[in-house]
Amino acid sequence: MAVSIRTDGEAAGPAPLSNRSATGASWDQPVLLRLVSIALFAGIWEVAGRIPVSFAFPTFSDTVVAFFGLLADGSLATAYLSTLQPLVLGVVLSAFLGVGLGTICGLWRTGEWLVIPVFIVLQAAPVAAFIPMVTFVYGIGMTAKTLAVMILALPVIVLNTYKAVRNVNESLLVMCRSFLGTRWQTVAKIILPDASPVIFAGLRLGVAAGFVGVVLAELLITPTGIGDLITFHRSRADYAEMYATIASIIALSTPTLVFLQWVEVRVFRPESRGA
Amino acid sequence: MGATALRNGPSPVPAPIDSIVEVRGIFKTYGNVEALRGIDLDFPRGKLTSLLGPSGCGKTTLLKIIAGLIRADGGTVAINGKHVTAPGPERAFVFQDFALMPWATVMRNVAFGLELRGTNKAEREAIARRYIAEVGLAGFEDKYPHQLSGGMRQRVGLARALSVDADVLLLDEPFSAVDEQNRRKFQEDLIRLRTNQNKTFIFVTHSIEEAVYISDRIVLLSPRPGRVSQIIEPEIDRSGDPERIHRDRHYLDTVEEIWQGLKQYVE
Ligand SMILES: Nc1ncnc2c1ncn2[C@@H]1O[C@H](COP(=O)(O)OP(=O)(O)O)[C@@H](O)[C@H]1O
Ligand SMILES: [Mg+2]
Numbered sequence: 147m148a149v150s151i152r153t154d155g156e157a158a159g160p161a162p163l164s165n166r167s168a169t170g171a172s173w174d175q176p177v178l179l180r181l182v183s184i185a186l187f188a189g190i191w192e193v194a195g196r197i198p199v200s201f202a203f204p205t206f207s208d209t210v211v212a213f214f215g216l217l218a219d220g221s222l223a224t225a226y227l228s229t230l231q232p233l234v235l236g237v238v239l240s241a242f243l244g245v246g247l248g249t250i251c252g253l254w255r256t257g258e259w260l261v262i263p264v265f266i267v268l269q270a271a272p273v274a275a276f277i278p279m280v281t282f283v284y285g286i287g288m289t290a291k292t293l294a295v296m297i298l299a300l301p302v303i304v305l306n307t308y309k310a311v312r313n314v315n316e317s318l319l320v321m322c323r324s325f326l327g328t329r330w331q332t333v334a335k336i337i338l339p340d341a342s343p344v345i346f347a348g349l350r351l352g353v354a355a356g357f358v359g360v361v362l363a364e365l366l367i368t369p370t371g372i373g374d375l376i377t378f379h380r381s382r383a384d385y386a387e388m389y390a391t392i393a394s395i396i397a398l399s400t401p402t403l404v405f406l407q408w409v410e411v412r413v414f415r416p417e418s419r420g421a
Numbered sequence: 422m423g424a425t426a427l428r429n430g431p432s433p434v435p436a437p438i439d440s441i442v443e444v445r446g447i448f449k450t451y452g453n454v455e456a457l458r459g460i461d462l463d464f465p466r467g468k469l470t471s472l473l474g475p476s477g478c479g480k481t482t483l484l485k486i487i488a489g490l491i492r493a494d495g496g497t498v499a500i501n502g503k504h505v506t507a508p509g510p511e512r513a514f515v516f517q518d519f520a521l522m523p524w525a526t527v528m529r530n531v532a533f534g535l536e537l538r539g540t541n542k543a544e545r546e547a548i549a550r551r552y553i554a555e556v557g558l559a560g561f562e563d564k565y566p567h568q569l570s571g572g573m574r575q576r577v578g579l580a581r582a583l584s585v586d587a588d589v590l591l592l593d594e595p596f597s598a599v600d601e602q603n604r605r606k607f608q609e610d611l612i613r614l615r616t617n618q619n620k621t622f623i624f625v626t627h628s629i630e631e632a633v634y635i636s637d638r639i640v641l642l643s644p645r646p647g648r649v650s651q652i653i654e655p656e657i658d659r660s661g662d663p664e665r666i667h668r669d670r671h672y673l674d675t676v677e678e679i680w681q682g683l684k685q686y687v688e
Contacts, residue, residue: 321520324490324508325534325585335537339524415524417565 204386209393212386221375222394229360229371229395232288236295237356241349244300248307248345252314253333262308269301277359277366286368291360294367298359299352306348310341342414350403357399441466441621442487442589447496449482456482458646460496464589468637469615469622473629473679479647480625481517481593487623488514488591500589510538513582515592519574521566527553528562530577534585545584552580557610572603583614589621596631608635609663616659629683633657633675634666641682651682 188206195205204212216222251258277294284290314337322336338345364373372395379388411419440463447460456479464470472480485491487498489508497504500511508514513534521530528546529536531553535545553562556576566574575595582590596604612635615622626632632639633655641651655675657666666672 317516317518317520318522320490321514321516322537324488324512324514325537325581326508326510327537331537335533336522339522342524417524417567 202383202385204389208386209389212384213390213394216375216387216390216394222391225371225375225391226398227371229364229373232291232363233295233356233360235288236292236359237299237353239292240296240299240303240352240356243296244303244348244352245307245345248304248348249311249333249338251304251308252311252341253337258308261304265301265304268297269305273297273301274362274366277363280363281367291363291368294363295356295359298362299356302355303345303348303352306351307341307345310344310348311337313344314340339414342410346406346410346414349406353402353406354399357395361395439466440464441501442623443499443502444483444487445497445499447483447486447498448494449479449486449491450494455646457486457493458648460647460649462640462649464621464623465638466588466621467619469611469624469635470638470640471624471626471632471636472640472642473626473632474642474647475644475683476627478642478644480627480642483642483647484591484593484623484625487589488512490514510585511587512589512591513585513587515575515578515582515590515595517593517595517597519566519571519578519598521574521577523566526563526565527558527569527577530566531580531584534581538585549580549584552583553577555583555614556580570600570603572599572607575599575607583618587620589623592622592624594625594627596626604631611635612659612663629676629679633672633679639679641679653679 191209192206195203195208198205213222247257247261251261276297280290280293280297284293318336318340319332322332327335360371361373361376364371365377366373369377372391375391376388379385379391442462442464444460444462444464447457449455449457460483472483474480482491486493489498489505489512492506499505500509505512522533525533528549532540532545532549535548540548550562553559556579558573558576558580561569561573566577569577575598579592579595582592596607599607608631611622615635624632624636636655639653639655640649641653642648643650653675655671657669657671657675659666
């Protein structure tokens with residue numbers, strides 16, 4: 147699927163103050179461009195399926211049919227019910243914990259020394275290898291899946307937040323101090339808004355990693371939800387169903403990322419709307 | 422009759438009748454760079470005083486020490502007779518690089534000092550709106566800094582400093598990042614503002630013309646370590662057409678005089 151992320155402000159056409167409106171007519175129609183991109187992708191898939199690249203590679207049209215089949219018999223809904231709980235929980239926990247921890251480390255030397263090395267190692271390590279270990283300790287339930295999501299999502303969120311907070315615009319800090327801002331006001335009104343573009347880049351990567359984490363957990367340890375649905379259809383050689391399931395989770399991560407972008411622009415950086 | 426009153430030597434000037442800022446024996450060293458050595462200065466209330474000197478002579482350092490943003494290694498700063506070591510409500514700073522929040526509108530940037538003080542939104546926006554108009558930016562309240570020119574951005578910085586109603590405005594080369602035409606216009610506006618607002622201005626610049634054009638008093642600093650080398654009071658009539666000042670004899674003579682004094686440091 148085309149994972150192109152744009153703000154809704156842009157989709158609404160050039161804002162009156164947009165200084166980019168002169169960069170070409172095609173940019174005024176991002177919706178059209180996105181549709182073309184999706185159609186192109188579907189076309190290539192269809193051709194590749196028809197050649198066929200592999201007997202295990204279904205065509206685009208078969209996959210679409212299989213997708214509606216899965217929707218109709220309720221198996222997709224059941225699977226998502228089980229997958230989304232640890233995913234949403236893990237991602238939300240990682241977001242708050244990660245931004246909080248990253249901010250503290252960025253502001254406080256001791257915290258930096260204690261925490262940051264752990265996350266640097268975690269980010270570099272093949273973290274998927276830890277997932278069976280999580281099962282060993284926490285069993286195969288919801289806790290293990292949530293932890294799997296967090297293990298993958300947390301490091302990038304913490305490290306991005308930490309870096310952004312450390313590199314905050316020095317002259318704005320001085321400005322805030324000269325106008326008698328308290329420590330707390332400085333964090334809330336200067337540091338976090340200034341850091342928000344990098345923090346949100348980390349959140350987007352973290353959310354994507356969280357999707358990987360939950361699917362990995364379901365493939366490796368707890369045969370439930372989406373992971374189980376993939377395994378099940380592979381074992382029966384229902385490749386169209388298998389691909390439909392995989393595509394559905396990619397399709398789901400897209401609106402999540404768009405939503406994040408919306409929050410960022412809406413809450414923290416209104417000046418980047420339509421610019 | 423002399424166009425300018427010259428006082429030579431680094432010895433402190435006899436205190437004027439009413440000085441709002443008193444600087445005594447300020448020293449500052451960065452690592453092994455001695456930036457300021459024994460600065461004694463008085464800033465008269467309601468006047469515009471310029472700190473003039475070549476780049477690197479410690480003008481910004483002195484201004485930030487007065488602002489309470491940098492600690493001096495020795496000496497004291499008193500505002501209205503009270504010693505200060507930290508920023509306070511009686512001083513407001515205008516930054517060389519504007520220091521505007523890019524994510525905030527002109528309105529929020531101007532009202533930011535009041536926002537930090539907990540003034541309620543309606544009240545602070547009413548005050549900010551007045552000063553936005555005062556600096557000539559009426560109609561731009563909802564724009565973001567990236568939509569403004571350099572000159573307009575610095576007007577936002579000036580309006581922000583005016584909004585908190587401080588007695589002393591500290592301006593660090595406010596026009597250095599502003600293009601020439603805007604700078605002229607801005608200087609004229611500053612002269613007008615100074616007459617309307619009953620405030621004390623301390624203005625850092627490295628431009629002799631600018632200093633003479635707008636100042637009641639010019640403090641010449643010598644290059645590193647920064648010391649007070651001369652205090653000049655250009656007596657220029659600033660009523661009437663501001664354009665006229667540029668052709669005023671006193672203005673031209675004073676510029677020439679300061680240049681002769683500074684030339685020794687340039688070689
Ligand atoms: N934070 C700092 N660390 C080290 N040296 C500094 C620092 N700030 C200023 N200096 C040095 O102190 C001297 C005076 O600087 P400054 O006050 O910025 O001068 P001016 O504003 O007159 O150009 C310069 O030589 C500068 O290099
Ligand atoms: Mg300077």
